Amino acid sequence: MRLDTYLVKLGYFDSRQKAKEAIKRGFVSIDSVVVTKPSKNVTGVEKIEVRCEGKPKGYWKLKEIDEKFGLLKSDYEVLDVGSSAGGFLMYSAEKCKKVLGVEFSEEFRPHLIKITKKYRNVDIIFADIFTLEIKTNFDVILVDVSLDLKDSLKIVSKLSKKVREKMLLVAKDVRLNSVEQAKRYIESCPLEVTNVMTSKKRESYLLLE
Numbered sequence: 001m002r003l004d005t006y007l008v009k010l011g012y013f014d015s016r017q018k019a020k021e022a023i024k025r026g027f028v029s030i031d032s033v034v035v036t037k038p039s040k041n042v043t044g045v046e047k048i049e050v051r052c053e054g055k056p057k058g059y060w061k062l063k064e065i066d067e068k069f070g071l072l073k074s075d076y077e078v079l080d081v082g083s084s085a086g087g088f089l090m091y092s093a094e095k096c097k098k099v100l101g102v103e104f105s106e107e108f109r110p111h112l113i114k115i116t117k118k119y120r121n122v123d124i125i126f127a128d129i130f131t132l133e134i135k136t137n138f139d140v141i142l143v144d145v146s147l148d149l150k151d152s153l154k155i156v157s158k159l160s161k162k163v164r165e166k167m168l169l170v171a172k173d174v175r176l177n178s179v180e181q182a183k184r185y186i187e188s189c190p191l192e193v194t195n196v197m198t199s200k201k202r203e204s205y206l207l208l209e
C-alpha cells in the first residue's frame with residue numbers, strides 16, 4: 001500500500017493530501033529513515049514515525065510565506081479572510097495573540113467551530129467580506145479568497161484602512177504582468193507592494209505595507 005494512504009488508514013491524517021504534505025516535508029520516517037516519497041510502498045510491518053499532527057495545506061503555505069516575509073509577530077492581532085480549511089487560521093493562532101477568521105461558505109462551519117474550540121485565541125464570523133462591516137483594526141490582514149484578481153483587489157481596497165502593519169494577498173494564476181497590474185491598482189490605496197513570492201501552483205503572494 002502507498003505510504004500516504006497507509007497514514008490516513010492509521011488515522012494520522014484525515015486526507016491523503018495532508019499525509020502527502022507531511023511526507024514531502026520530511027516529517028515521516030520508516031525504520032528510523034526519513035522518507036519523502038508519498039507513493040513509497042509499505043506492508044504494515046515497518047516501524048513508522050510521524051513527527052507532526054495533520055495540518056491543512058494552508059498551514060504550511062503560510063509558514064513558508066511567514067519565514068520569507070517575516071509577516072507575523074507574537075503580539076499581533078490578525079484578520080484571516082477566507083478561512084475555509086483553517087490552515088492560515090491555525091498557523092496564525094500558534095504565532096499570534098488573536099485571530100479573527102471570516103468565511104462565507106457554510107460548508108466549513110463544523111470544521112472551523114472545532115478550530116475555535118482547540119485554539120482559544122481564534123474567533124470566526126460566517127459572512128461575506130464584501131458586505132461585512134469591519135469595526136476594528138488589525139496588525140496583519142490575510143486575504144486568500146480564490147476570487148479573480150479584480151475582486152480580490154476590491155477586498156484589499158476595502159480593508160486597506162483597517163491594517164496597521166501588513167497585508168498578504170494570495171493572488172491566483174498571476175503572472176508578472178498581472179502583478180504589475182495589481183501594483184498599479186494598489187497604488188490607489190494607502191498601501192504598496194513591498195515583496196512578491198511566486199509558487200509552482202500559479203499563485204503569487206503579494207506583501208502590502
Ligand SMILES: C[S@@+](CC[C@H](N)C(=O)[O-])C[C@H]1O[C@@H](n2cnc3c(N)ncnc32)[C@H](O)[C@@H]1O
Nearest residue numbers: 058082084085086087088104105128129144145
Ligand atoms: C483558498 S480558500 C482559503 C484557504 C485558507 N487560507 C486556508 O489556509 O485553508 C478560499 C476561501 O475563501 C472563501 N471566500 C471567497 N469569497 C469570500 C467572501 N466574499 N467572503 C468570505 N469568504 C470568502 C471561500 O469560501 C473559500 O473557503
